[in-house]
Amino acid sequence: MNDSLLVPHNLPPICMTYQQLRYTLEPLAAGYPWAEGTIRDLWMLGSPQPPMGPGARIGEDVRLIVPSQFIAWLEDVLKRQGRPLSDSARLYAHMLKDGN
Numbered sequence: 001m002n003d004s005l006l007v008p009h010n011l012p013p014i015c016m017t018y019q020q021l022r023y024t025l026e027p028l029a030a031g032y033p034w035a036e037g038t039i040r041d042l043w044m045l046g047s048p049q050p051p052m053g054p055g056a057r058i059g060e061d062v063r064l065i066v067p068s069q070f071i072a073w074l075e076d077v078l079k080r081q082g083r084p085l086s087d088s089a090r091l092y093a094h095m096l097k098d099g100n
Contacts, residue, residue: 011071013064014095018043021065024095028077035077045069065095 016024021043029035046063074088 011067011092012096013046013067014070014092015049015062015064016043016095017060017062028074028091032077032080035073035080038073042069042073067092070095 018040022039025039025042026036029039043063043065046065049062049064071088071092074091075085078085078087
């Protein structure tokens with residue numbers, strides 16, 4: 001049984017640069033070497049996208065972050081920190097706002 005609060009809800013992917021993803025996730029991953037070391041892996045799993053929208057720069061490498069992969073990463077980090085999985089919904093919403 002999947003105890004995730006977000007995966008079953010068909011979440012939209014988040015479009016971010018690596019720098020945006022790293023800036024957002026590093027504070028959350030601090031002190032957990034596996035999480036710190038896999039932020040780039042999480043970003044690389046995403047599909048490359050052309051930059052678009054306000055402030056987009058030509059040549060900027062933007063990727064769609066795969067929701068299922070991101071949620072698995074996030075829930076591992078939250079469990080390790082002893083935080084409730086309900087925090088994943090708030091964090092995902094924050095990333096969606098910042099990325100897209």
